[in-house]
Amino acid sequence: MGKKNHRKTIRSLQRRIEEHLEKIELERQKDFPDLGLIRHWEVEIAAFEKGVQQATKRLNR
Template identity: 65%
Template sequence: MGKKNHEKSINSLQKRIIEHQQKIDIELQKDYPDLGLIHHWQKEILAFELGIEKAKKRLRR
């Protein structure tokens, strides 16, 4: 992958993190939030952050 592809990947993952954080915020405002769903989104955010770190390492090469 080229530099542009890594940058595009990073931007995409950052957007996904924001989307998932917004979903978590909305879910937490409910009377009975689905904690399992929130946990799932949090795990995905961690995976996205890991993907960003890997892409940043590739950019430094």
């Protein structure tokens, strides 16, 4: 993959992280938030952050 693809991947993952953080915030505002769903989004955020780290590492080679 070229540098352009790594940058695109990073932008995409960062956008997904922001979306998930918004979902978590909205869910927490409910009277009875679904903690399982929040946990699921937190796990996905961790995976996205790992993907950002890997893409950044490849970009800096």
